[in-house]
Amino acid sequence: MTDKISPKLKVAKPKTTRTKRPRATTSDGHYVTNDYLLPLIIEGKAAGNVLSDKLAEALMLIVQRYSFSANFVGYSFREDMVSFALVNLCANWxxxxxANYSNPFAYYTQAAFNSFLQFLASEQKQRDRRDRLLIAMGANPSYGYTDRHSTNGVRTSDETAFRAPRMED
Structure with a gap:
């Protein structure tokens, strides 16, 4: 005879509790820390707003590493974004x-993020200009332009070939 387990009987599973990983007490492994940045900023301001080589390298590391985040890693012009952000940081460090804040890493990371967004907005304007010129010449624009500028937001087979607007004399 085979033993059958009653469907009413449930096997109790041991409860597992998740434990939080303890917060790091050292900064080993961090590429730039606030303890490293803050004295460099104070020294640079004391020297008459002179950007030191060490501070420039730290800013470069921040921008370089932040550009590899998931938001920006897929762009073909990522290196141009890094250059643009680095120029902005070096001009405004x-x-x-x-005196009021003690987290320069967050400040410069946010400044790099804003520079990346500014660069992406200017690239979007360039693409739109190119697509408008393509339409004026009778060619098809990019799909993104077609989707953004269609009247009802839904593309049909008729809309795959955009036509140039009529230019009246």
């Missing part, structure tokens, strides 16, 4: 107020 001295605006961090060390």
């Amino acid at each position: 001295w605006k961090f107020d060390e």
Whole structure:
């Protein structure tokens, strides 16, 4: 005879509790820390807003590493975005107020993020200009332009070939 388990009987599973990983007490493994940045900023401002080589390298590391985040890693012009953000940071590094704030890493990371968004907006404008010129010449624009500028937001087979707007004399 085979033993049958009653469907009413449930096997109790042991409860597992998740434990939080303890917060790191050292900064080993961090590429740039606030403890490293803050004295460099103070020294640079004391020297008359002179950007030191060490601070420039730290800013470069911040921008370089942030560009590999999932938001920006897929762009073919990622290196151009890094250059644009680095120029912005080097021009405006001295605006961090060390008297009121003690987290320059967050400040410069946010500044790099904003520079990336600014660069993406300018690239979008360039693509739209190119697509408008293509339409004026009778060619098909990119699919993204077609989707953004269609009247009802839904593309039909008729809309695959955009036509140039009539230019009246």
